[in-house]
Amino acid sequence: MKTFLKILLTALAVVVLAKILPGVTVIDYTTAVIVAIVISLLNMFVRPLLVFFTLPATIVTLGLFLFVINAIIILLADKLVDGFEVPGFFTALLFSVLLSFFRTVLFSLLKDEKQIRN
Template sequence: MKTFLKILLTAVAVIVLANILQGVAVTGYLSAIIVAAVIALLNMFVRPLLIFFTLPATLVTFGLFIFVINAIIIMLADKLVDGFAVDNFWWALLFSILLSIFRSALFSLLKDDKKQLDKL
């Protein structure tokens, strides 16, 4: 249930960011949910491999290369989902940074709700 809720919150963030950023487009709510699920799957399976293979670059840049890996994940989601489009690498980089910020804020709301429920 919590995973499904996280995917829905990520879909909301994708819709909001697609409306804010010119270089990112999403055709509808269903596409946003599919994008969120695809990003979750790519983060689960592809991202660890990319981090492993680019470990020297990540170490040399003190972890900043992770932003490039996140942009690559977004561009892969663009190729896999028909209703989602990112114009170029720079829009994908900006989208991935803002998506991380939005997801952190939204997921922190989930943790606060859990703490309040535990008090009851």
Template sequence: MKLIVKLLLTALAVLVLSHFLSGIIVSNYVTAIVVAVTIAVLNMLVRPILIVLTLPVTVLTLGLFLFVINAIIILLAGKLITGFYVSSFFSALLFSVLLSLFRSVLFTFLKEEK
């Protein structure tokens, strides 16, 4: 149940960010949910491979290269999903940073009590 809520919150963040960023276009609500699911799957499958392949650069930049990896994931999602358009690398970079911030704020409300 918590996974579904997180995916819906991510879809909400995708919709909100697409209204404020000119380089990101989401056609409708269903596409935003598909984008949230696709980003989650790409983060599980592709992101670890990219992190391992770029480990020296990531260490050299003190982890800042992870922002580039997140932007690559967003660009890849833009290529895979019709109805989700990313205009440039810098739009994807800004979108990924803002999406991470939105998700961290939204997910603080879902913390479990012990």
């Protein structure tokens, strides 16, 4: 249930970012949910490989290269999901930073609700 809720919150963040950022398009809410699932799967399987293979660049840049990896994940999701478009690398970079911020805020609200119930 918690994973399903996280995917829905990520889809909500994707829709909001598509409205805010110029050039980013999401056709409908179903596409946003699919984008959220694809981003989650890419973060689970592809991101660790990218981090491993780019470890020297990540160390030299003191971790800032991880932003580039996040942008690559967004561009991969763009290629994999029809109905989701990100026009370029810098838009994907901004999208990934804002998505991370929105997810952090939304997921912290979930934790606060859980702590209140206990």
